[in-house]
Amino acid sequence: MAGRPERGHRCVPHTADVRIEAWAPSREECVAEAVTALVDTFADTSGARTFTDREYRPQAGEDDEDLLVSVLDEVIFRMDTAGELPVRTEVADEDGTVVRWRTATTDDVELVGAVPKAVALHELRFGPDGPGWSCAVTFDV
Template sequence: MAGPAMRSMRGHRAVPHTADVRLEAWAPTRDECVAEAVLGLVESFADVSRTRPERVVTVSVPEGPAEDMLLAVLDEVIYRLDVHGDVPIDVEAVDVNGAGGEDEDEDAADGGGLDLRLAVAGTEAVEAVGAAPKAVSLHGLHFGTDTVRWSCSVTVDV
């Protein structure tokens, strides 16, 4: 039987984990996978389905290994939540080199930075459905590609 990852080329889900939140995301490109990871993170603590964004925030993430970039993005989302009360309602990750992270060679795709565009609303505009994230654990962090798509797995401390 095909799991959710095989039924859809793009998505995210929470998987059972003791005490913390374990997220998986997948998509055809690195940048889409980053966006799915952000949406999965948000879904773990907030229902944004009836919320309209109040503004767009753009964050530049420097080039580097894919796992470092994913960690930087998720850390930025947690920081913005904690310090500014920003909850991403929608997200777009755009490769600053214009490639979109489409190269299937993981080492070649690691090189370009990305701009993260977050359509955000304040915490008061969303419904809390779980504990707010505190940090992303380095233990079990994975972000890479196979011949079909990019995927990542992260554990989030709550």
């Protein structure tokens, strides 16, 4: 995409489901941007006032697409089981990938769209793109 900022995301039209694109300078930053894009499709977290720090370590040895899916699936799982949503995400490669989230409860955010139920593997894309990384992901709602 010509003229796009170094880091960002957008929701793209898709029949019946939700599809996002995200991009950033590095693999880890692109995963973090995809998490933000996912949450932005259905929640307004700007009113959140209470936060908890969480950490997630995906399985070692996952390829790039598996890593992305694992992290996004974990966001959906934690929302469903613990009522938490990330309001800030950091991903680092520290002897394996580690994801750190600042989370808010779902009671503390405003739902503004269809809540995702799962990551769809159809047309999943994640990899190097020019000087950075990009991804495209569809979510079942």
